[in-house]
Amino acid sequence: MANLTTKPLLATLNGVRQETPPVWLMRQAGRYLPEYRALRAKKGGFLELVNDSAAAAEVTIQPIRRFGFDAAILFSDILVVPHAMGQDLWFEEGEGPRLAPRLVDHALDSLDAVPQRLAPVYETVRQVRARLESQTTFLGFAGSPWTVATYMVAGQGSREQAEARRFAYRDPVAFQALVDAIIALTVDYLSGQIDAGVDAVQLFDSWAGSLSPAQFERWVIGPNAKIVSLLKVRHPDIPIIGFPKGAGGKLSAYARETCVDAIGLDETVDPFWANANLPESLPVQGNLDPLALIAGGVALDDATNHIRRAFCDRPHVFNLGHGILPDTPIENVEELLRKVRG
Numbered sequence: 001m002a003n004l005t006t007k008p009l010l011a012t013l014n015g016v017r018q019e020t021p022p023v024w025l026m027r028q029a030g031r032y033l034p035e036y037r038a039l040r041a042k043k044g045g046f047l048e049l050v051n052d053s054a055a056a057a058e059v060t061i062q063p064i065r066r067f068g069f070d071a072a073i074l075f076s077d078i079l080v081v082p083h084a085m086g087q088d089l090w091f092e093e094g095e096g097p098r099l100a101p102r103l104v105d106h107a108l109d110s111l112d113a114v115p116q117r118l119a120p121v122y123e124t125v126r127q128v129r130a131r132l133e134s135q136t137t138f139l140g141f142a143g144s145p146w147t148v149a150t151y152m153v154a155g156q157g158s159r160e161q162a163e164a165r166r167f168a169y170r171d172p173v174a175f176q177a178l179v180d181a182i183i184a185l186t187v188d189y190l191s192g193q194i195d196a197g198v199d200a201v202q203l204f205d206s207w208a209g210s211l212s213p214a215q216f217e218r219w220v221i222g223p224n225a226k227i228v229s230l231l232k233v234r235h236p237d238i239p240i241i242g243f244p245k246g247a248g249g250k251l252s253a254y255a256r257e258t259c260v261d262a263i264g265l266d267e268t269v270d271p272f273w274a275n276a277n278l279p280e281s282l283p284v285q286g287n288l289d290p291l292a293l294i295a296g297g298v299a300l301d302d303a304t305n306h307i308r309r310a311f312c313d314r315p316h317v318f319n320l321g322h323g324i325l326p327d328t329p330i331e332n333v334e335e336l337l338r339k340v341r342g
Contacts, residue, residue, distance in 0.1 A: 006134050006135050007070075007134075007135055007136070007137045007199065008020075008022040008070055008135070008137075009022035009024065009070040009071045009137040009317060010137040010199050010200060010239070012262075012283055012315045012316065012317050013137075013200050013239035013241065013261055013262050013283055013315075013317070014239060014261070014283075015261075015281060015283060015315050016315060017313070017314065017315045017316070018315070018316075020340070020341055021308070021311070021316045021317060021318045021340060022070035022071065022137075022317055022318070023069055023070055023317070023318045023319070023336075023337060023340050023341070024069045024070055024071035024072075024073065024137075024139070024317070024319060025063075025069070025319055025320050025323075025324050025333070026073075026319060026320050026322060026323045026324065027323030027324045028063040028067075028069060028073065028324060029059045029060055029062055029063050029072075029073065029075045030059075030323075030324065030326070031326035032324055032325070032326050032327070032328045032330065032333075033062055033063065033066070033330070035062050035066075036059055036062055039055060039058065039059060043055055045091060046077070046091050047077075047089065047090065047091055049075070050075070050076050050077055050080065050120070050121075051120045052120070053120045053121075053123035053124040053127055054127060056074075056075045056076065056120070056121075056124040057075075057124050057127035057128045057131065059075040060072050060073070060074055060075040060124065060128045061128060061131055061132070064132070064133075064136060066330075067333060067334070067337060068337075069136075070135075070136065070137060070317075071136065071137040071138070071139050071317075072128060072132060072136055072137075072138050072139065073139040073140075073141060073202075074121070074124065074125060074128070074138075074139065074140050074141060074193065074198065075124065076121050076124070076141075077097070078141075078142060078143030078147065078148060078151075078204055078206075079097050079099065079143070079148070079151060080117065080118060080121060080189075081142060081143060081148055081182065081185055081186060081189060082099055082148060082151065082152045082182075083099075083114070083117050084113065084114055084115050084117045084118050084185060084189075085111055085113055085114075085152075085181065085182075085185060086111030086112045086113050086114055087099045087100060087101065087111060087152060088100045088101075095156075096156065096157055097151065097156060097157065098155060098156050099151055099152060099155045099156065100155055101155075102152075102153065102154060102155035103152050103153045103167075103178065104153045104154060104155075104163050104167060107174075108174070108177055108178050108181060115185075115188075118189060118192065121189075121192075121193070122192050122193065122195075122196045123196075125138075125140065125193050125196035125197050125198055126196050126197055128197070129196065129197030129198075137199045137200060138197060138198045138199045138200075139198060139199070139200055139201065139202055139241075140190060140193035140194065140198035140200070140201045140202075141201055141202040141203070141204060142186045142189055142190050142201070142203060142204070143186075143203075143204050143205075143206070144186075144203045144204060144205035144208070144220065144223065144224055144227075144242075144244070145179045145182040145183055145186065145219070145223035145224075145227075146164075146179070146205055146207065146208060146211070146219040146220050146223065147204065147205050147206045147207045147208070148182050148186075149164055149175070149178050149179055149182060149219075150163075150164040150207050152178065152182075153167050153178075160210060161207050161210045165210065165211070165215070168215065168219060175219075179219065179223050182223075183223055183226050183227055183230075186227055187227055187230045187231055187234075190227075190231055191231065191234050191235065194234075194235050194238050198238075199238070199239075200238060200239040200240070200241065200261075201231075201238065201239075201240055201241070202240075202241040202242075202243055202264065203224055203227065203240065203241070203242050203243060203260070204243050204245075205220055205224065205242070205243060205244040205245060205247075206245050207245070207246070208220045208244035208245055208246055208247050209244075209245055209246015209247060209248065210246065213250065216247070216250050217253070220244055220247070220250075220254065221250075221253060221254055221257045221258055224242055224244075224254070224258045224260070225257055225258040225259065227240075228240055228242075228258055228259050228260055229259070232259075239261040239262060240260050240261050240262075241260060241261065241262045241263070241264055241285060242254065242255070242258055242260035242262070242263050242264065243263075243264030243266075243285075244263075244264075245266045245322060246266060246268070247266075248268065248269070251263065251265070251269065251274065251277070251278065252277050252278060252279075255278050255279055255282055256279060261283065262282065262283035262284065262285055262315075262317070263278065263282060263283075263284055263285065264284075264285040264286055264287075264319065265284060265285065265286035265287035265321060266286065266287060266321040266322055267286070267287050267288065267289040267290070267320070267321025267322065268321070269286070269287055269321070271284075271286075271287060271306065271307050271310030271311060272310045274287075274310070275310050275311055275313075275314060281314065281315065282314075282315075283314070283315035283316070283317065284311060284314060284315070284316055284317070285316070285317040285318075285319045286307070286317075286318075286319050286320070286321050287307060287319070287320070287321040288300075288303055288304065288307060288318070288319070288320050288321060288336075289303060289320075289321055290320050290321065290322055290323065290324055290325050290328070291325070293320065293324065293325075293328055293332055293333070293336060294325060294327060294328050294329070294332065295332075296329065296331075296332040296335055300332065300335060300336060300339070301339060304318075304336065304339045304340060308340070318340050
């Protein structure tokens with residue numbers, strides 16, 4: 001319990017309300033920081049950074065050094081899991097990640113697992129853990145099975161995830177086998193991060209909002225509940241944050257049925273609705289619009305105050321509703337921190 005007295009964000013995830021909410025920002029280690037851009041240019045690309053543990057540890061710590069956020073989040077990518085399952089992974093400049101072979105065209109059992117591809121991530125965790133100050137919570141993460149599966153099926157990201165959705169309707173048995181395989185590796189992967197030194201983990205379901213209610217229940221709630229259940233057997237005291245982006249009115253069911261310890265809200269969710277409809281005392285995280293952060297000034301003040309008022313009586317981690325955008329002015333991040341902490 002000593003960590004709860006020295007780490008405000010970890011205490012919040014364990015249900016202890018703070019007078020001043022702790023703060024971190026999704027994608028806080030990234031392209032809006034000149035020190036990140038310089039290191040990435042030196043290393044030659046995103047995946048090269050992820051697989052260079054010393055460089056990835058430095059990127060993880062850069063926003064802590066500059067801003068003093070209450071949490072550091074591991075610098076990695078959700079697609080290291082399919083990479084470890086045997087797909088090739090690369091990043092096209094200006095276009096994003098690519099995976100091959102695409103599982104819309106190839107069977108899952110055609111992949112040869114390469115679990116050692118995760119070793120650099122665990123080493124990154126160990127290096128960051130050794131460098132973090134005692135008051136800073138260290139967050140690990142993984143992609144949730146539905147979101148990871150959409151990339152594995154299509155070979156890349158897509159706005160409507162049409163290929164994965166068609167696959168799930170056309171052959172639910174095969175799609176279930178894929179999801180089950182992702183669940184199994186994700187539990188091992190998160191457990192490995194915890195063993196290496198993270199304090200809590202987040203499950204990113206970036207494409208959860210693309211599903212119908214019945215499909216959401218099967219491919220989002222069910223798999224995330226399974227991960228939470230299995231991970232809690234191994235690590236009962238580690239908080240798990242669920243972030244089902246785009247879930248909207250399905251958030252309450254997600255919170256109840258997955259048994260996550262805290263729930264992340266995207267910017268489309270009314271925080272007063274969330275406070276009224278989510279389980280009482282469940283810690284929440286979010287949910288400033290990343291564009292309000294870019295706007296700064298009165299827009300940022302008003303949005304920040306609105307969120308703070310909504311969650312004034314609930315354990316709350318202040319964050320964005322999604323990742324910080326590359327054109328975010330650094331001075332606006334500093335302004336946000338003054339506003340939240342002042």
